[in-house]
Amino acid sequence: MQFEGLIFDLDGTLADTMPAHYLAWREITQKHGLKFSEERFYSLGGVPTSRIFSILADEQGVSLDPGACAIEKEETFISYLSEVEPIQPVLDVVRENYDNVPMAVATGAMHWVMERILNQLDIHHYFTAFVSSEDTVRHKPFPDVFLEAARRLGVPAEKCCVYEDAQLGIEAGQAAGMHVVDVRDFHTPRRITAGA
Template structure:
């Protein structure tokens, strides 16, 4: 299907990399440490929202005083300790391999740049992509289309000629708002849940 497109854009967490269980383990560890509640369902509903913004939201809602930026760094450093448990999402990586060298491809993520780099290196897939957009690169984040529009700009492809691969509802909305075709990875990949029956 991708041959009709001139650019492919991939979300990272839960799309290229099966990171969501490891992310939730690290979220649970740090939120509990700071006296915050964060259910696994809520975690999935906020896929694509930058870490520091989620900490701000949780702190405001629960009346807890924290430094969201410092907590975000703590959470991401904890996540890195779980990286050995992270694997590729094979059907998506297959699309990447099939199109490598044929059309330009980008990674567009709500993750911090250094975390994105570590995940791509861990999975040895960095070399497939020619453009990278992380949370530091846009002011507005998913569900706003900015991250995908910036990826298209860096690829040199008009948005309507791009196809986005995404696993989170906010990211799917962002891709559609950017005027791009969107493939919902949840149709063929379900991440393992940490909380039984959640």
């Protein structure tokens, strides 16, 4: 099938950011007295940072400001950004389709963090539409982020293909009626706590 629009998740799909994100999560959750295993971190891929802080705080009976903690965590993540590399097989797809098929980034990340990652990897120019956590009320596994990306590309949802690495994102792409490529089939991020 010839797709008329390609939509890419960012963290763990375009950029191998997940290890760096987990290092930042571990630092800030420990500081605030929260437990957050690497397994749980991956299971919540695609959920906005402030929402994860709310979930963890509610579960563990900790009082905190999710919005302030989210900013603290993202600022910590930025300090690890120099270690982040693109995920080459996905970047190859982007380069092959550049100038032929309109492409978007659709992420649960905050807009400013998305911009920093795309610019760090020098891949911002490949995309014509961007949707971040601030752009929709509902987030993955709801399809809103991908539907908004398709709308901004001017392409019907059913003619779009989504590249995703997280289960919630895959469910969101399927709920949007899009074809979904599971990046986990050819890329496994390095685990920080493997064998620890």
